[in-house]
Amino acid sequence: MDVGRVVTWGAFRIRDQHDGDYTPHGMKERALMAMLALSPGQRRRRLMLQDMLWGKSTLKAGQVSLRQALSNIRRDLGPLRDSLKSDRDAIWLDPPFLIAEDQALPASEFLADLDVPDEEFESWLRDQRQAVTEPENVGQKSPPPRPSAALPVVGIVPVAAQFDDCQFLCHMLAQQLADLVAGIAACKPAILLLPEDGAASYTFVVEVQSGQDEWLILVRLLGDPVRQYLWSNRLRVERNLGRIWDAPEFAGLLNKAVAALNDQLSLRGPEGDIARIQRAIRRIYNYDKSGLETAIGLLRASTNGSAMGLALAWQAFAQLTSVLEFRTDAARRAASAIDLADEAVRLSPQDPTVLALAAQTQLKFTKDFDYSHHLALRAVEAGPENPYALDALSQSQMMRGELSLSQRTAERARLVATGLANSFSWDMQAAFGALCMGRSPEALDLLRQCHLKMPAYRPALRYLIALSALCGNDADAQRYSQRLARLEPCFTPLSLLDAAYPMETLRSLGLDAGLKDRIG
Structure with missing residues (x-):
């Protein structure tokens, strides 16, 4: 041959x-x-x-x-x-x-x-080109063999100035990052004293420097071999050990780091369950009908390994999104989503993301507010800085009438989710919280931020139209209507008044009556 x-x-x-x-x-x-x-x-x-x-x-x-x-x-x-x-x-x-x-x-x-004009292929091609354009002289010495582990090793190296508070903060952040990395279930974290060629597939370097009144925290992600630079981010915070336990900025920085690692795991090597789940999540948050079906297919292909509970929970959430957004086969998909969420919780009872997604499924489909609140509380207990857990709790608190508490939880979730690819969805929940508190200008500002991050996100456009009209800003309402009509060819402003149209929060607050006076 x-x-x-x-x-x-x-x-x-x-x-x-x-x-x-x-x-x-x-x-x-x-x-x-x-x-x-x-x-x-x-x-x-x-x-x-x-x-x-x-x-x-x-x-x-x-x-x-x-x-x-x-x-x-x-x-x-x-x-x-x-x-x-x-x-x-x-x-x-x-x-x-x-x-x-x-x-x-x-x-x-x-x-x-x-x-090929596809985001996934373009990412793969960019990664391939980066891999072959590294300087040749850095690889003259053969790296030692990698540990023979079933999962890729991710090294975490804490580096701190010679001050007790810097060293304490640095090691605390390194350990928190290790815990988050372990939660990915597609790699194995290891605390290292120094970056070592060949010791890990990827290495995080966590560095804390001290200023007079602040800490400078720098997190870098390096690739192996030759410790190629992949990503970095920094944070300046007040130098105060007393408030680090409840500062969401730290969690936001670490979630950015894990998101960067997820991107690298998705792009390199043979595809595993976590890589498929990550790509499915991106499809879900595009709010595109065909993309949702592709996401469900990817998640179904990921339900035979260690990430089975997580894949089932995301499959339930994808079914939930399909029903709320497109009303597609609503009764069957709702029943399927409930079963998937229940099985996900049974398989992964301590996973905060699984519990959070199950809580949202129960909240929307069964209307069992007590059980969904119980799941949301368990999610936050298992992952106090998990943005999905905080989002589920905020929604549950809103349904229980705890509006001020819901708004505070939504704002914390929004800060923690900073840097995630789908962070715009937390802007949306924070906007709902502000709207429930009667703070329409604040809600409008959050919706605009959401729209800037994800211009094709239809839920934000719908509420931008409604709130702009309610505030008497007809020019903005018309401009946003034109944008939404390009995404939904059959859309007109009167669609917002349809009881089947996905504007549940607007109707629950009684704002649809005022909107009818403006556009009806």
Whole structure:
């Protein structure tokens, strides 16, 4: 059998041993072959390839597109076609294609002609280019072998100035970060004295410096080998040990760090359950119908491993979002979501995110306010700085009429969630809290912040229209209506008055009557 050879510098090409060119003609077909060739074992799961190249399609349409792409590739590969193998779960190259070790030409770029307008593929391509453009001289010494663990090791190195309070704070933050990393369930944290080449797949360096009246806290994420820089963030806080236990700024910084690590885990190496769950979460918070179906498919593929409880809880939340946003098969999905949430809690009774998502499912579908409040309290007890837990508690407090307490909890959740990719959703809950307290200008400001972070987030646009109209700002209401109509072609301002339209908070506060006077 002929063995294929892949050229990666400059234009992506596939050649045979006689230098014949058998590169697929289609852009996505070339991208698919590049991903296979550069994957561990030259193998990828179907669902991952489908999501990275046809992520904006429905699950079924993506499957059809992937099958057609495989057919096109086999046609274009000619004598190499038998090397492309596939089954219901995965696609791989056998015998493996050789990677040409040609030096990069001065003006060439790695995979220069690949251009697929999908966020997931663009992230993968950016990561590949970064990996091959590291300086060559840093790798002259072979790194020691990594620990043979089932999970990748994440090192955490505390570095502090020679002051007792700095050292105490630094080690406290390092331990909290280790606890958060352990909660990801896709890696194993280890406190290290120094960054060591090969000791960990990724390394966090937590540094605390002292000023006259403040601490400067710096957290960096480094990759192995050669400790390449991946991410950093800093925080200045008042130098006061007495208030560190209830300062949400620390939790916000550590959550940013974990979010950065999650991004790296999603982009590198063979895909695991946590990587799929993270990609599913991004789909859920896009509030797109086809994206939700893709997210549910990804989560279903993640329910056989150690993260089964978390995957089931997110699947319940995805079903909840689908019902509230699109009213799709509401009765069946609601029943399914309740069952999924109950099973998730049974499997992961101490996971704060699982408990929080289950609390929201119970709150919306069963209206069992006591049980949902019980779950939310358990979530916060298990993870006092978990933004999902705080969000669930804020919603539960709101339903119990504890409006001032709900608003304070929502603001804390918003601060803790700083830096997360979906942080805009906590702006939304804080806006609801302000609205319930009768603080419409504050709610409007929070909604604007939410909209700036995620312009396609339809719930924020709906409430921006309603509150702008209620405040007499017809120009803003019209501008936001035009934006929403581009996302919902059938939308008109009168849609906000429809009892089936997702404006539950507005109706529960009795603001729909005033809105009817403004736009009816």
